[in-house]
Amino acid sequence: MAEPSSAPTMKDVAREAGVALGTVSKVMNGIPVGESYRVRVEKAVAKLNYRVNSYAKGLKTNKTYTVAVMVPNLVSPFFAKLVNALNRQLALRKYRMLLYATDYDPAQEQEYVIMAEQQKVDGIICLSYNPELKVSENVPMVSIDRYFGAQIPCVSSDNYGGGRIAAEKLYENGCRNLAFMRIGSRLTNEPNKRKDGFISACEALGVSFTLKIVDDGTPYAAFEEFLREHTHAGVPDFDGIFCVTDSLAYQTVRSLRAMGVRVPEDVQIIGFDGARLFGDQDLFCSTIVQPVEEIAETCVDMILEKALSKAPSLMCLPVEYAYGGTTLK
């Protein structure tokens, strides 16, 4: 590695080219100068292998061309796909991404927000379920899935609509005794609306339904017990189950099959997310697909336009149903 002191500065370029510092600055910023000057500067830049110091540039323009992205982790397929899409959307606009994976640690999430603020990024795109998170007023912020209040725009899937679609699809496939299973935060957050949409559609269709809702951190065994309680001599009380995530749907299918219940012949299962095996192969289950690319594009557009004060406080993007083998169609 070259010693820091050996990196050429704009002054070195000016000396090498035999021009004024201002001329080098103009050339580097694409401002027209006399042709001979431009050529001399470019030759000097090439000879010295001069690179614009983005830190000095950041000081002057107060733009960093950097957006901080905060998510719980990258190993959950939905988060991985989301960060992948955000990275692509930022790169298309010549922005770079500072990534913070928080592992759901509230203290770390708070620290990251402060760090992002200190590092004077151009914005923060944040997916956090931390109820205590204090957000900054000095850096534009867009939230995914979690509603912080009108001052922070929130982008999410149309979770309510997705819940409705799940109930309607199960009904259309012949199911008449539905269940909804959910594990998650009690906090006001968009994914909670999957339940509301599901209930609303069940009521509209006049279909009976049962809810099994547990708090974050509850072991999966709670669902297994629920399924066992509702299965008599191998026959389940339900013929259709909507699970709040694909991950829960996958576990549910496995539990039911282990109990001798056939999926989808006896019970049809719909998940939520639209994750794919290995990122690009089969769906894990029949599911409501989140529009991950559109969520990413919307977040990046909003952060970079900086018209956040005029932005809607909540934008719900349309979801769709996809068949993945755990329903009849």
Next chain:
Amino acid sequence: MAEPSSAPTMKDVAREAGVALGTVSKVMNGIPVGESYRVRVEKAVAKLNYRVNSYAKGLKTNKTYTVAVMVPNLVSPFFAKLVNALNRQLALRKYRMLLYATDYDPAQEQEYVIMAEQQKVDGIICLSYNPELKVSENVPMVSIDRYFGAQIPCVSSDNYGGGRIAAEKLYENGCRNLAFMRIGSRLTNEPNKRKDGFISACEALGVSFTLKIVDDGTPYAAFEEFLREHTHAGVPDFDGIFCVTDSLAYQTVRSLRAMGVRVPEDVQIIGFDGARLFGDQDLFCSTIVQPVEEIAETCVDMILEKALSKAPSLMCLPVEYAYGGTTLK
């Protein structure tokens, strides 16, 4: 968002505290000053909500506390797990991560290396299969899986050892007619050694084996055809197959079952990677598990110690076999 001009500077803090600029600087950098001075500075910092300008700091110290990480994408479970682990390892050392997902685009990979260099990061951790990639001499770099030559240290799993373990495990489980299936780059890269290790163990054990090796970009159908050619009246020529990735193993299991071949009763399958469904649930198949956390920790240690010139040019970290349902044990 506050106007850039409204952000307080160190000078504002000095004025507010009624102390010299150097005193503020000492307090901010943890250098002892008289108690009454320290208290005055801290009160002024709190009152003005002053934050250290990391850009100004970057200019002075020539340290950015930032490492660039370049990977093809985040949706492949192995890459997702790797970036997740790198992020954690960097955060533990109070470093931040600039993330570049390249989608295997050679032009973009080259651009990202140049960008990372210009942004004067403290190092680059790079996973690229681009044969033409020109790496910088001005920024410390560590490569994962891809050997660029002795000047760039490479960290990877012990792929050779993993290939040996796969052959030995299949043999131990009673297999006597083995196959190896691989899709990948022709380029010198560490995952290629999975084949070499496999062959070496087969030869040592005196077991017959068949290779099916295709270049990147070949459709999966080539493997399906290979499997069909080697299956007669529902009986395959092989009783054990080692696949170069879990993804290929997953597809292979599906193809064989569709042809009426039982897995693992008729054919046992071992993949490579150790990916888990949804990041934390079941393995996709019996597999050779890559030590992702150790790879990440080693890369970060090497980049930050900056003792790269003394580093080994290749470090292969131990892998292990894990049962995942596609072998007898």
